[in-house]
Amino acid sequence: MAVRNLTSAHASAAPRTRRPANIWQQIWRMRLIYLFLLPAFVLFVIFEYWPTFLVFREAFYDWDGFRINNFIGLANFQEILHDPTFRQSLKNILIILVFYLTIPFAMPIIIAETVFNLASERAQKFWRVFLLIPAIIPFLVILLLWQYLYNPVPGEGFLNNVLQHFGQQPKLWLASPNTSLWSYMLIEFPWASGTYMLIYLAGLQNIPQDVVDASRLDGASTWTRIFRIDMPLIMGQIKLIAILTVIQTLQRYVGIYILTNGEGGPANSTMVPGVYLFQKAFNAHRLGYACAVGLVMFLFILALTLINQFLIKSESDAQEQGIV
Amino acid sequence: MDQRTAAEAITRKLTATRYTRRRLLGMTAAGAGSAILAACGGSSATSTPAPTSTGGAKVIVSTSTAAAAAPTTAPSAASAGGTSPAGSAGAPTTAAAVSPTIAVTRAELKGKVTIARQPASPLSNGKDDPGNIVFQQLIDRYQKEHPGVTMEWTRVPGSSFDDLYQWVITRQSAKSVPGIVGSHTFTTSSQEATNTSPWVDLSPYLEKSSAYTSKPWKADFPEDTLVYMRESKKDLYSVTFTAYKAAWLYNKNLWTKAGLTEADEPKTWGQFFTVLDKLKASGTIPIARTGDAFALSHAYWIIANSVGHKDWLAMSGGKTFADDKTRFTALCTGKWKMDTPWNRKTAEVTKRLFQYWPPGSTSLTAANVEQLFLTQKAALWQGTPGNQGQTILRRVDEAKAEGLESFAVGAFPTPQPDAETFGADIAANAAPLADDGERGLEYGIPIPDLRQDKDAGVEAIAVDWLQWMTTPEIQAIQVKPTYDLPINPSVKLDDPRLQLFYKSKTQLFPSWWFYGNRPTWIGNFQAYLLNKKDLDTYIKDEQAELMDYTQQQIRQSKLNIPCG
Numbered sequence: 001m002a003v004r005n006l007t008s009a010h011a012s013a014a015p016r017t018r019r020p021a022n023i024w025q026q027i028w029r030m031r032l033i034y035l036f037l038l039p040a041f042v043l044f045v046i047f048e049y050w051p052t053f054l055v056f057r058e059a060f061y062d063w064d065g066f067r068i069n070n071f072i073g074l075a076n077f078q079e080i081l082h083d084p085t086f087r088q089s090l091k092n093i094l095i096i097l098v099f100y101l102t103i104p105f106a107m108p109i110i111i112a113e114t115v116f117n118l119a120s121e122r123a124q125k126f127w128r129v130f131l132l133i134p135a136i137i138p139f140l141v142i143l144l145l146w147q148y149l150y151n152p153v154p155g156e157g158f159l160n161n162v163l164q165h166f167g168q169q170p171k172l173w174l175a176s177p178n179t180s181l182w183s184y185m186l187i188e189f190p191w192a193s194g195t196y197m198l199i200y201l202a203g204l205q206n207i208p209q210d211v212v213d214a215s216r217l218d219g220a221s222t223w224t225r226i227f228r229i230d231m232p233l234i235m236g237q238i239k240l241i242a243i244l245t246v247i248q249t250l251q252r253y254v255g256i257y258i259l260t261n262g263e264g265g266p267a268n269s270t271m272v273p274g275v276y277l278f279q280k281a282f283n284a285h286r287l288g289y290a291c292a293v294g295l296v297m298f299l300f301i302l303a304l305t306l307i308n309q310f311l312i313k314s315e316s317d318a319q320e321q322g323i324v
Numbered sequence: 325m326d327q328r329t330a331a332e333a334i335t336r337k338l339t340a341t342r343y344t345r346r347r348l349l350g351m352t353a354a355g356a357g358s359a360i361l362a363a364c365g366g367s368s369a370t371s372t373p374a375p376t377s378t379g380g381a382k383v384i385v386s387t388s389t390a391a392a393a394a395p396t397t398a399p400s401a402a403s404a405g406g407t408s409p410a411g412s413a414g415a416p417t418t419a420a421a422v423s424p425t426i427a428v429t430r431a432e433l434k435g436k437v438t439i440a441r442q443p444a445s446p447l448s449n450g451k452d453d454p455g456n457i458v459f460q461q462l463i464d465r466y467q468k469e470h471p472g473v474t475m476e477w478t479r480v481p482g483s484s485f486d487d488l489y490q491w492v493i494t495r496q497s498a499k500s501v502p503g504i505v506g507s508h509t510f511t512t513s514s515q516e517a518t519n520t521s522p523w524v525d526l527s528p529y530l531e532k533s534s535a536y537t538s539k540p541w542k543a544d545f546p547e548d549t550l551v552y553m554r555e556s557k558k559d560l561y562s563v564t565f566t567a568y569k570a571a572w573l574y575n576k577n578l579w580t581k582a583g584l585t586e587a588d589e590p591k592t593w594g595q596f597f598t599v600l601d602k603l604k605a606s607g608t609i610p611i612a613r614t615g616d617a618f619a620l621s622h623a624y625w626i627i628a629n630s631v632g633h634k635d636w637l638a639m640s641g642g643k644t645f646a647d648d649k650t651r652f653t654a655l656c657t658g659k660w661k662m663d664t665p666w667n668r669k670t671a672e673v674t675k676r677l678f679q680y681w682p683p684g685s686t687s688l689t690a691a692n693v694e695q696l697f698l699t700q701k702a703a704l705w706q707g708t709p710g711n712q713g714q715t716i717l718r719r720v721d722e723a724k725a726e727g728l729e730s731f732a733v734g735a736f737p738t739p740q741p742d743a744e745t746f747g748a749d750i751a752a753n754a755a756p757l758a759d760d761g762e763r764g765l766e767y768g769i770p771i772p773d774l775r776q777d778k779d780a781g782v783e784a785i786a787v788d789w790l791q792w793m794t795t796p797e798i799q800a801i802q803v804k805p806t807y808d809l810p811i812n813p814s815v816k817l818d819d820p821r822l823q824l825f826y827k828s829k830t831q832l833f834p835s836w837w838f839y840g841n842r843p844t845w846i847g848n849f850q851a852y853l854l855n856k857k858d859l860d861t862y863i864k865d866e867q868a869e870l871m872d873y874t875q876q877q878i879r880q881s882k883l884n885i886p887c888g
Contacts, residue, residue: 066497067520068880079872084865085844152684153609153696175615175684177854259687262486263616266686267851282490283843286876 059295063288065281076292086293089264089271092181096272097249104191105245109238111192112200113226128201132194143258146187150174150259174259177269184256184270196241203234239312246304250297253278273297430535430788434472435779437786439463440495441506441765442480442488444806454718454805462798466789473785478502485618496522501770503777504786510768511561513647514881524769524783526790527559534791544794544812553766556647562766565793565802567809569825570708570759573716576732578703582606586734592742593673600680603703612693612702615678615685615853617846619706624674624849626757631666631741633755649883655874656887662867666750671852671859673745678853686850698723700731706738706759709807709822717807717821735824764808767793844869 027034059076063069080086115127134142150173151157160170173183207230215225231238253274256264264271264279273293281290444453463475480491485508492509495501501522511521530542530550537543542550549567554560579585582602590596603610613619629636639654640646646654654660682688682696696702698719709717723730741754769786792798799810803817809825810817848869852862871887878885 062876062879064493064880066493070879072879085847088847150687151692152687153682153692153701155701170683172684173687175687177851177856261616261687261689263686263846266615267854267856268847271847279843283486285489285493 055291055294057291058288059292061288061291062286063291064285065287066285069288072288076289077296079289080292080296085268085271085276086273088268089273089276092268092270093250093252093272095181096185096252097246099185100245100249101242104188104193105242107191108193108196108241109200112197112204113230115197116201116204117222128198131192131197134192135194139255140258142187143255147174147259150183174270175266177265177267180260180265180269184259184265187255187259199237199241200234203237204230207233235312239308242308242312243305246308247301250301250304430470431472433470433781433785433788435777435781435785436474436476437504437777437779437782437789438476438478438502439504439506439789440478440480440492440502442482445483455808458802458805462793462801466792470785470788475789480506495776496770496774499774500776501774503775503782504767504769504789506765506767507562508765510766511557512881513556514649514883516557516559517647517649518882521561522771522774523561524771525559525561526563526769526787529787529791530560530563534795535788536792536795541791541794544791546811546813549811554645556643556645556650562768563790563794564764564766564811565799565808566764567811568708568764569809570706571735571737571824573697573705573707573733573735573821575697575700575703576734578603578606578608578700578731579734582608582703589734589736590739593739593745594742596739597676597745600677604680609682609696609702610680611677611682611704611706612697613681613685613706614688614690614693615681615850616689617843620674620678620846620849620853623677623706624670626738626759627673627741628667628670629755630757631670631746631750631754632664634753635660635664635666648877648881649885652874652878652883652885652887655870656878656885662870663863665747666753668859668863669746669750671849671862675853686854694719700729709809709817709825717819733821735821737824764811844873 021029058069060071060073061069062072062075111131115124115131118124118127149158152160152170152172152175154170155161157170157173159173163170171179174180211229211233212225215229220228251274252272256270256272257275257278260270260275262275262279262283264275273296277290277293277297280286280293441459443456443459446452460477463477467473467475480488482488482491488507489509492501492505492507510523515521530545531540533539534541534544545563546567549564550560553562553564579588582599582605584599584602588595588599590599600610613623636646637643639660640650651660678685682693682702685693693702693705694716697705697716705716707716717733720730720733738757738759740757741751743751745751746754767790769783769790772783775782793802794812796812796814799812799815802808803810803815807817807822809822845866848857848862848865851857852859857865875887878887
């Protein structure tokens, strides 16, 4: 009896344990939330995932977008391997990517550091706004402006007029295979992306002040502070922008399409996979092949993104190394 | 808080607002930004005269045809509903005196038909192109004359052939093609052979009498035009309202400045290069032309069709047109190849001609080169008087009418191959070179399965409208403001500058390797033009690219031809 009593007393004193809910029970409990998410999810599936799935599928088909849709296996990919225009486009986009991972990548950091280190807070605010203004101008306007600047006809283009004023020979800019790629890369000069600059600036402003103060007390110069403290602590932002740069650069096509009137430049000198894909899809009416090009580029971008993740260490890694 | 208190509070706040430097700076920036936006809006200033309609070209309708078409029924709404295009007041035409009134109305036609056509781009002053205006007026008139019919013009977006083709293909995929479509690409010989044409066969209608002329409808078209449009097919699946005839127009001021006269209008390529050298030496850009796929392939193609004609006839069994199967088989068996003396010479001559185009022409648009010609920086312009949106003559005339700086123009056809330029063998075997051979915009009727307009009488209305549009009276109205060359042989434009175009007979030759079928050709050819490739490499790559294209075409058309 005592044992029984003890047992029952123990039983009454111990907390009741609930059986963990299974997934369906959890969903049922959160049903209102899922209901609100459902429309967005459906639209996302229809307009994002379904077209992506179609691209993956049609890459294995000979599809003209109209009546012809025959399964051809890996034939599109085999053709891509031997396609000289695709190879040229890949070469061009890699050159552009390497360039955009150097000066255009460094400029927002340099500008953010400069703005961050301004003594006057009012000056900081002014430059933040001033540097962001170009970001709100439609990119098409900028492209058309550069088309005018680059006009190769004597007396028509601004840049050639300036060159001739200084006794230099006019250049063909976008119209010559020798200068077209560099001319294209120049159009975002000085590559002071206001958006990226703000991201870096936010990162710099989040650095704990006591870390900065401690570095000063230890006699660290400004340059030392920038490279040994600021850079490691904004590595998360650097990684993010590196990934965005890779993705956006490899997907580029609007600017080149407009500047080259859809032809990819003289002798394909500014042809990039995005423009080539568009040409194949809508000029040559080979949507299956275009899907294959898209799939190849997707895998390429994915590989580069993973490499990027591996190579660039973020703040948490900096903490482990004892920097912060 | 009552109203009075609230008003007082607001007033206090407003009057208490101090205008600091920051606020003033912000207001100044806002004002400057608004001013910039306002300045950027509206029409842009150009150095060319803003064209307004001068009333268009003079039109003559031959009296014999007009008499034959005189209606037997009493004039009805047709004459009351007759409209004239914008700006035509004050432009006398012979057509007005002898034009037959189309008094035939067909009450049995009932239903709605949608017409798809790409409109011409607006004028540089922002106004609608006169061709668009007159097209809509004609649609309105047709509806007045046929009260049971409703017609609607769907303006296809974009301005290029590719835009138009993509739009049509998309509509075909969705099975919602308008009842009448203006396009450049219709049924292929493979589609006809496999009975998969998406367009209605119009040949039976062409053989029957037109309701408006009491003659077979085909009498509204020159015989050689119908032959050209049919090519290697058995039947016709579209008709056109305009003739495509091109020539080289030149600025007489710049011509004279270079020491040239009318007698120097070249007949051969050797003479042509001499003229071009003189123009270049006088400081003028000799030719206003783009270095894009369209212009380069056109220049290449008309030469190739001439100098390669003998080999073509050998390949096609003596026929001017060869169907897909014949062409593809010839290519796949090696009977036809691109490494030939005549194709090499075509590439060389085109490259030589390219040296006279504007610097950086590969990055210029048609609008850019038109400006070069209109502002008298370039001496020569190649094209049609008005077809497919080309408006050079109209702009020249409008500038004159407004008292703006303008110039007189002359014209000559593309020169003929000569031994000096092409070599004796090639020149001897060349067919006469013609500028034309492209087709103007054509109109077709989609098959019922693909149609957006589901009324039972759509096809009858569509055919009736097409017949109405090719009658002399309506043709005269159409072409007057646009300088298009009418397709009906009874209608002519009375302009000495256009006599050359009328003399240019439609040369029958096939558009077999036109770039439009092979968009990858241009990159290869530009590399050769810009010295990135030598001729041997270009020819070799062209052959490879053509084989790829052919293999794809064979696959898609399901022709059983072993190839590669």
